[in-house]
Amino acid sequence: MSQADRTAAKVEQLERNCHQHGLPMTAQRREVLQALVLRLDHPTADQVLDDVRKRLPEISRATVFRVLETLVRIGIVRKVCHPGSAARYEVEGRRHHHLVCTGCEKMIDLEDPTLDHLSLPGVGSGFHIQDYSIQFVGLCTTCARKQKGHVRSS
Amino acid sequence: MSQADRTAAKVEQLERNCHQHGLPMTAQRREVLQALVLRLDHPTADQVLDDVRKRLPEISRATVFRVLETLVRIGIVRKVCHPGSAARYEVEGRRHHHLVCTGCEKMIDLEDPTLDHLSLPGVGSGFHIQDYSIQFVGLCTTCARKQKGHVRSS
């Protein structure tokens, strides 16, 4: 599937989900989602804002926050937690995991079928597990090189 | 091991690590760590502050943030990322995973030996994996009950 197709499919899904939830479809929602689909990484709200402004220059920061939250609520977008300060967002898609670099805080997607069917723990507590995702923490190539020899700078 | 023993052991480790890093040992550091050991959940900095103030009433908020960051740096405490707003902290210990409730944002620890030895993916990218932890997302018993029948309130 091409990038354009993926985008179109997502926008369509957005329209469906908005409808299901009785929410109007707006240009802002479409553009925010589109910007997110086009990115391969996990942008912060501000990065999304920058992208969207290229096509919708008058959009407000607050709206981007509101729209992102809405997209998360209706299940099209996932808010991923990140050790860094600002929250990151990504479109919901295939199950995948994250490599997080403790050096530069970069986050890389990892798809690995062997990790996709963990036997879910039979939690006695009655917790209802809907999904899971693994966070691998470590050092990316660049940071690993940098740390050679150093103990700790700060 | 009793709770008191665990606390003592951790404080001792703190003294050792401070020494190793050339950092002075202070009452604030001891109390912050102690407060964290005594909690079974993943408190925010403010929750830690409340606990510590019971024994050290004049401690400042800024100090709690600074001390927590120090404890993370010297490897006694872990900052866990959480979809919610404020960062959470926990003492480093055995490997465990987290159940995160999407309803109330509660986070529950889960120790499960069957999940402790995942075959780490042979990442081609040269990423250096040091550790991992799994996030299970779902609904806790309370929130699961609440959602029965509702579609979505807000």
Add this chain to the structure above:
DNA sequence: CTGCCTGCAAACGATTTGCACCAGC
């Protein structure tokens, strides 16, 4: 002594909210 640590208050960055107006249905 000297350097790191602390308390306080102010600064900061990310996110949320109140309000007046506009657009989708």
Add this chain to the structure above:
DNA sequence: GCTGGTGCAAATCGTTTGCAGGCAG
């Protein structure tokens, strides 16, 4: 026309920082 969405600016929340003492080593 009513409901919910948007832009703007102000408020809020979590966290960090600058500075003047204080205390550990």
